[in-house]
Amino acid sequence: xxxxxxxxxxxxxxxxxxxxxxxxxxxxxxxxxxxxxxxxxxxxxxxxxxxxxxxxxxxxxxxxxxxxxxxxxxxxxxxxxxxxxxxxxxxxxxxxxxxxxxxxxxxxxxxxxxxxxxxxxxxxxxxxxxxxxxxxxxxxxxxxxxxxxxxxxxxxxxxxxxxxxxxxxxxxxxxxxxxxxxxxxxxxxxxxxxxxxxxxxxxxxxxxxxxxxxxxxxxxxxxxxxxxxxxxxxxxxxxxxxxxxxxxxxxxxxxxxxxxxxxxxxxxxxxxxxxxxxxxxxxxxxxxxxxxxxxxxxxxxxxxxxxxxxxxxxxxxxxxxxxxxxxxxxxxxxxxxxxxxxxxxxxx
Numbered sequence: 001x002x003x004x005x006x007x008x009x010x011x012x013x014x015x016x017x018x019x020x021x022x023x024x025x026x027x028x029x030x031x032x033x034x035x036x037x038x039x040x041x042x043x044x045x046x047x048x049x050x051x052x053x054x055x056x057x058x059x060x061x062x063x064x065x066x067x068x069x070x071x072x073x074x075x076x077x078x079x080x081x082x083x084x085x086x087x088x089x090x091x092x093x094x095x096x097x098x099x100x101x102x103x104x105x106x107x108x109x110x111x112x113x114x115x116x117x118x119x120x121x122x123x124x125x126x127x128x129x130x131x132x133x134x135x136x137x138x139x140x141x142x143x144x145x146x147x148x149x150x151x152x153x154x155x156x157x158x159x160x161x162x163x164x165x166x167x168x169x170x171x172x173x174x175x176x177x178x179x180x181x182x183x184x185x186x187x188x189x190x191x192x193x194x195x196x197x198x199x200x201x202x203x204x205x206x207x208x209x210x211x212x213x214x215x216x217x218x219x220x221x222x223x224x225x226x227x228x229x230x231x232x233x234x235x236x237x238x239x240x241x242x243x244x245x246x247x248x249x250x251x252x253x254x255x256x257x258x259x260x261x262x263x264x265x266x267x268x269x270x271x272x273x274x275x276x277x278x279x280x281x282x283x284x285x286x287x288x289x290x291x292x293x294x295x296x297x298x299x300x301x302x303x304x305x306x307x308x309x310x311x312x313x314x315x316x317x318x319x320x321x322x323x324x325x326x327x328x329x330x331x332x333x334x335x336x337x338x339x340x341x342x343x344x345x346x347x348x
Contacts, residue, residue, distance in 0.1 A: 124140040196267060249288055311332055
C-alpha cells in the first residue's frame with residue numbers, strides 16, 4: 001500500500017469519527033428539542049386548562065360582571081351581565097357601556113372609567129331603574145386591569161343589594177316611627193313631655209344665638225278632677241283629646257309646639273314671640289275650648305270646660321335657662337287659678 005492510499009484511508013476514518021460526533025451532537029439536540037417541545041406542550045395545556053377554569057368561573061359568577069376599555073367599549077361580559085342588560089352577547093360586546101346602561105355615575109368625574117387614568121380600586125353605591133320601572137340597588141366594584149395585549153381596561157362587578165336596601169329602609173322607617181311614638185302622648189297624640197323638654201332646650205340654644213324671644217303658655221283644665229268624678233274617666237279621656245285638638249287648631253306656625261305637660265296640663269311653646277303675642281295666642285286657645293261647649297256641671301266657674309293659663313316670655317341669655325321661663329309661666333298660671341280661674345295671666 002503506497003503512502004497516498006494510507007492518507008486516504010486515514011482521512012476517511014477521521015471523517016467517519018467526525019460524522020459520528022456530529023450525529024451524537026444532533027441526537028442530543030433532538031432530544032433536548034423534544035424535551036423542550038414536551039415542556040411547552042405541557043405549559044400550553046396548563047394554560048388552556050387555567051383559561052378554561054377562569055372562563056368557567058367568569059361565566060358562572062352570579063354577580064353581573066363586564067370588562068370595558070378606557071374608551072367605554074365592552075370587551076367581556078358574563079351571563080349575569082347579559083341577563084341584567086336583557087341583551088345577547090353580540091349586542092353587548094363591542095358596544096359602548098353608556099349606550100347600554102345608565103346610572104347616576106355616567107358622564108360624571110366619578111365614572112368608573114376614570115380609574116384607568118389613576119389606577120385604583122373604587123366602590124360605588126348605585127341605583128338603576130329597570131324597564132318595568134322597578135328600582136334596583138347595586139354595589140359597583142370597579143378595578144383596573146391590563147389586557148393580554150397590554151392595554152388598560154376596567155373590570156366592573158355589579159352586586160345586587162336591593163333586598164338589603166329594602167330591609168334597611170324598612171328599619172329606618174321603623175326607627176323613625178318608634179322615635180315619633182316616643183315623643184307623642186299616647187292618649188291625645190300630640191307632643192309629650194319628653195318632646196317638650198327636648199324642643200325647649202333646642203329652641204333655647206337657637207334663640208340664644210339669634211337673640212330672639214321664647215314664649216311659653218302653661219294651661220290647666222279647670223276642675224278636671226271634678227269632671228272625671230262626675231262623667232267618668234272615659235269621658236275625661238275624650239275631653240283631653242278634644243282639648244288637645246283645639247289647642248293645636250289655635251296655633252298655625254310650624255315652629256309652634258303644643259304638648260301635653262302632664263295630667264290635665266298642656267303647654268304652648270312659641271319661639272320668636274313676645275308676651276303680647278303669647279297672650280293673644282293663649283286667648284285664642286281659650287276661645288277654641290269654649291267653642292267646643294263641653295258640658296261641665298261640676299265646675300265652679302262655668303257650666304262648660306274652661307282653661308286657666310299662665311304666659312311668660314324670656315330673651316335667652318347665658319345667665320338664664322329654660323327652667324326660668326317655665327317657672328315664670330308657672331307663677332302666672334298659679335295667679336290665674338288664685339284669682340278665679342277661667343282666665344289668662346301674663347307674667348311681664
